[in-house]
Amino acid sequence: MNNFQYKRVSSPAAAIAELSKDPAAKLVAGGTNLIDLMKYGVMAPDKLVDVNHLSFDAIKKEERSLYIGATVRNAVAAGNADVLKYQPLLSQAMLAGASAQLRNKATMGGNLLQRTRCGYFYDISAPCNKRVPGSGCAALEGYNRMHAIFGASSSCIAVNPSDMNVALTALDATILVSGPKGDRKIPVSEFHRLPGTHPELDTTLDRKEIITGLVIPDNNFAAHTTYLKVRDRISYAFALISVAVAIDLDGTAIRDIRLAMGGVAHKPWRLTEAEQLLKGKQATVENFKMAAELAMKGAKAYEHNAFKLKLAPNTMIQALKTASGVKA
Numbered sequence: 001m002n003n004f005q006y007k008r009v010s011s012p013a014a015a016i017a018e019l020s021k022d023p024a025a026k027l028v029a030g031g032t033n034l035i036d037l038m039k040y041g042v043m044a045p046d047k048l049v050d051v052n053h054l055s056f057d058a059i060k061k062e063e064r065s066l067y068i069g070a071t072v073r074n075a076v077a078a079g080n081a082d083v084l085k086y087q088p089l090l091s092q093a094m095l096a097g098a099s100a101q102l103r104n105k106a107t108m109g110g111n112l113l114q115r116t117r118c119g120y121f122y123d124i125s126a127p128c129n130k131r132v133p134g135s136g137c138a139a140l141e142g143y144n145r146m147h148a149i150f151g152a153s154s155s156c157i158a159v160n161p162s163d164m165n166v167a168l169t170a171l172d173a174t175i176l177v178s179g180p181k182g183d184r185k186i187p188v189s190e191f192h193r194l195p196g197t198h199p200e201l202d203t204t205l206d207r208k209e210i211i212t213g214l215v216i217p218d219n220n221f222a223a224h225t226t227y228l229k230v231r232d233r234i235s236y237a238f239a240l241i242s243v244a245v246a247i248d249l250d251g252t253a254i255r256d257i258r259l260a261m262g263g264v265a266h267k268p269w270r271l272t273e274a275e276q277l278l279k280g281k282q283a284t285v286e287n288f289k290m291a292a293e294l295a296m297k298g299a300k301a302y303e304h305n306a307f308k309l310k311l312a313p314n315t316m317i318q319a320l321k322t323a324s325g326v327k328a
């Protein structure tokens with residue numbers, strides 16, 4: 001690990017000033033991802049700016065939304081009474097991630113910005129356009145079992161590893177950020193990006209901006225939500241495929257629905273066409289199968305991840321059945 005400075009800041013302005021004056025500075029929150037990456041030599045910031053003492057540690061039910069501060073720990077958010085009451089899908093997704101110890105340290109801001117788990121990104125002897133732009137992508141012809149089936153490019157086929165981000169995408173969250181030019185709000189669907197020719201950029205956040213929190217608009221989904229994660233081990237493993245489902249049911253009719261998938265793309269993959277197909281229809285296995293077929297339109301597998309082309313729709317159908325209570 002390289003030598004680095006450590007600076008604790010007590011105001012957002014001080015954090016932004018540190019990022020503005022030092023291009024090689026990075027914020028650190030729980031440190032559960034960044035410190036690992038520094039140990040592996042994947043990232044080498046010359047300064048860590050500690051945001052843990054900023055006052056972004058509140059969860060507040062507001063008039064038509066739920067606010068969660070950037071430094072709230074994942075374990076705290078997952079167990080919070082308002083999160084459980086108004087946005088249980090978020091809690092389900094966070095509890096499916098990592099381990100209890102990690103969730104006690106990991107923050108909302110850090111989770112939003114956790115980096116891919118592509119083995120070639122972590123292996124500093126391998127070419128990786130995300131780690132060293134222009135060096136190539138070893139995953140394209142390598143062991144690409146965990147990799148993308150949607151939205152990949154010839155520069156990068158890595159996936160976003162977060163469970164929380166999939167739920168936030170289904171729930172239409174907005175990310176609150178602050179930077180040298182002031183505050184702005186980024187819809188989560190525009191926060192994470194596809195790799196294109198710049199896979200080194202995971203998000204649309206500017207290098208000098210900080211995340212201050214996020215907001216989830218109220219909805220009528222709380223009674224029918226499921227986060228279904230398929231992985232190699234029952235816990236402490238990243239998703240091969242995950243599906244977030246939130247349904248507003250009127251008897252057996254689907255009044256409204258949100259669907260997103262994880263483990264399939266460089267960003268959480270919202271399934272808007274499948275949502276449109278199901279909206280206004282009956283919650284039946286037949287309709288779920290049609291929606292899953294539509295959701296897979298455009299999917300493309302690589303040598304080792306063709307199993308995802310079957311696993312993804314099957315996981316989606318099962319998640320829809322669980323969320324709606326439809327048995328057969």
Ligand SMILES: Cc1cc2nc3c(=O)[nH]c(=O)nc-3n(C[C@H](O)[C@H](O)[C@H](O)COP(=O)(O)OP(=O)(O)OC[C@H]3O[C@@H](n4cnc5c(N)ncnc54)[C@H](O)[C@@H]3O)c2cc1C
Binds near residue numbers: 035051
């Ligand atoms: C063994 C292991 C297993 C895991 N399994 C899972 C899993 O199954 N599912 C899952 O979803 N996750 C999993 N994780 C990842 C874990 O959820 C993340 O490491 C964690 O959420 C990162 O949060 P943090 O606060 O520790 O971030 P840090 O490591 O502190 O920071 C991560 C990034 O976010 C930036 N950052 C942090 N806060 C801010 C802010 N306020 N504004 C702007 N930038 C900021 C940092 O600069 C850094 O680039 C696992 C991690 C490990 C180590």
